[in-house]
Amino acid sequence: MLKLHLRKISTMPTSSVNYPQEFIQFLNSSPTPYHVVHNMKKHLQDHGFQELDERESWHGNVKKNSKYFVTRNNSSIIAFVVGGQWAPGNPIAITGAHTDSPVLKIKPISKRSSEQYAQIGVECYGGGIWHSWFDADLSIAGRVLVNDKASGKIISKLVDLKKPLLKIPTLAIHLDRDVNQKFEFNKETQLLPIAGLVKKSTSQSCCADKTDLKESEFLSVKSIIERHHKDLLDLVAKDISIKDVTEIEDFELILYDHKPSCLGGLHDEFIFSGRLDNLTSCFTSMHALTEAADTNIQDETGIRLLACFDHEEVGSSSAQGADSNFLPNIMERLTSLKCDGTDKTNPLGRNYLLESSAKSFFMSSDVAHGIHPNYSSKYESQHKPQLGGGPVIKINANQRYMTNSPGLVLVKKLADEAKVPLQLFVVANNSPCGSTIGPILASKTGIRTLDLGNPVLSMHSIRETGGSDDLELQINLFRKFFEKYSELEQNIIV
Ligand SMILES: [Zn+2]
Incomplete structure (x- = not known):
């Protein structure tokens, strides 16, 4: 019943890609963060992204209207599309996730x-x-x-x-x-x-x-x-x-x-697998970016970027974790280059970085706690995300999650356009709360941030359970974010 009901709500065009099946292949070929990054690289290369190297100068190598990726330690990866109208100081639309699991x-x-x-x-x-x-x-x-x-x-x-x-x-x-x-x-x-x-x-x-x-x-x-x-x-x-x-x-x-990931449930509505936390968000970000990479890119004034980091499960403090200088460094490089095919550096590079940071937005994506039917008393009574019910916006007054009202307004506008249902989550006051890379990167860069993610059961078990329908919903939301952010950004200023 639930499935039929939700299918009615989400009237977006059905994609030609069978995301649940593709995701299962991705999971089965990605037992470690090194394999995750390897598979993401391959997917990006298949969609025309070129590799850049942090050890080299990027002068003259980064151009507007082009697609790139860069890895660190082969366990973290940042990929981006530079808009045709990009100018340093303009906004960057960022989705973030992590490649590691317990x-x-x-x-x-x-x-x-x-x-x-x-x-x-x-x-x-x-x-x-x-x-x-x-x-x-x-x-x-x-x-x-x-x-x-x-x-x-x-x-x-x-x-x-x-x-x-x-x-x-x-x-x-x-x-x-x-x-x-x-x-x-x-x-x-x-x-x-x-x-x-x-x-x-x-x-x-x-x-x-x-x-x-x-x-x-x-x-x-x-x-x-x-x-x-x-x-x-x-x-x-x-x-x-x-x-x-x-x-x-x-x-x-x-x-x-060793047991392979698979679809489950009477109507294949579940995904049974390890590492749903957080290969779910790596997969959805990757598909959203490659699918949005060419849409109106000539007129795009910003950069569309995904960042997937290692070491979230142990606090993100490492050379390639979210608390490292990986993302800030890439942003600094992008805002200091003219990106016009010359090897010119912007004399005001640092100022442009600050301007771009203030105009950017970070969708910090990590899985959320779906309601567990046998332990429902552990959840806040009005915030019980359903598997298959769409991405969950995570809110916490104590800033364990970064969502605030301007972010929520932005994501609502995107979700309305993409016809993606959203769910809201807070933990009960008598319950502990997890956290994500959202607060870490927000406090490090000052970039406006929102925490969201698809609901799963048994988070951090060797075998978690997720919802099949949620993949396409999150991909559609992120694709809309990449395509629309630089236009919407000017209207939501706090
Ligand atoms: Zn996680």
């Missing part, structure tokens, strides 16, 4: 064995619902730095083992009769996955952990083979097509749920 990460020295099991030491990243990781079939993915002997350079390669390799087993109920009343565990000693049997599969790697070092060789850190199970390194080497595991210099590997 996850278990393989420790620098991961090799463990106990009771004849090979085990792998893992570190908790972010605030996951860790009990949801028990009994899931876990695989491994990440990036590996390889010593490429042919070029003499260290190169980075993506790895995704795509096999169920690990398990964090629960204890049988016979040995813990109270488990259904209370499930408690020690994150250091009991959230430790098993990876095989020492006798059968890892006898060599578990027991013979010394490499053949010549006496003259000195290693500042123990070799990779001493630190990790050799059988694991062999699988990684095979996946990235290198012959010798000693070519692996280091890596960042994380565990992920």
Whole structure:
């Protein structure tokens, strides 16, 4: 019933893209932030965006009427379209999201064995619902730095083992009769996955952990083979097509749920997946920007920009997090260049940056708490977002979310035009509240900001649930934002 009702409300033209199916492919090919950025780059390149490099001068390389992207650490990405009428000091319409999710990460020295099991030491990243990781079939993915002997350079390669390799087993109920009343565990000693049997599969790697070092060789850190199970390194080497595991210099590997993301529900109204927080917003921003990239771009006076950052789940303070200088630096470059194909710099560059910042707007997009039918008393009685009911505007008097009335007026105007239903959310006064990259970037840059996002259940579980219909609604809203912001901006000044 709800679905029919909502379908009636949203009378926007149906897109030729099957967003839920595309999103599921995106999720399944994006187990880590490195894969997210890789997939976003590919999508942007397919739509005519060119790559820029922070290590190089952009003089003469950034032109009006053109599309670009730039990455940092290969785990954060900023993409933008420069309008045909762009002038430094004009507004920038920004959507923002994060590429990371709570996850278990393989420790620098991961090799463990106990009771004849090979085990792998893992570190908790972010605030996951860790009990949801028990009994899931876990695989491994990440990036590996390889010593490429042919070029003499260290190169980075993506790895995704795509096999169920690990398990964090629960204890049988016979040995813990109270488990259904209370499930408690020690994150250091009991959230430790098993990876095989020492006798059968890892006898060599578990027991013979010394490499053949010549006496003259000195290693500042123990070799990779001493630190990790050799059988694991062999699988990684095979996946990235290198012959010798000693070519692996280091890596960042994380565990992920091997069960693929899928549609669910009686009418495919749900998406069942890990990492909905916040690949949902990466996906919607990416589609909205590429779809809006050419619309009236000749007449566009502003810049249309998306920014997806790593490390939100741990507070955003890193070289590539939302609290870094990544976005401010890109904005400074864009407002200091003439963008007319010459290598001229605006003499008033810094002033233009300040003007542009004051005229810009940041749609900080992160998933929201959809109403849970079995725990509805945990929600504020009049603010219960429905899955499938459209993007949720997040409001918090204590500034955990950045939405205020001018922002709300702006997004309402956009949503009215795009025929996208919006939902409102505040937490109950007796409930804790999360936060987003919105307050971080707003306080850093002074840019007007609004927090919104699509509703999900079980946020931070290994398997979350989202609404299929919400994807297209958010894409339509963001597309309208990119297309209309510079025109609307002049009418809402506070
Ligand atoms: Zn999030």
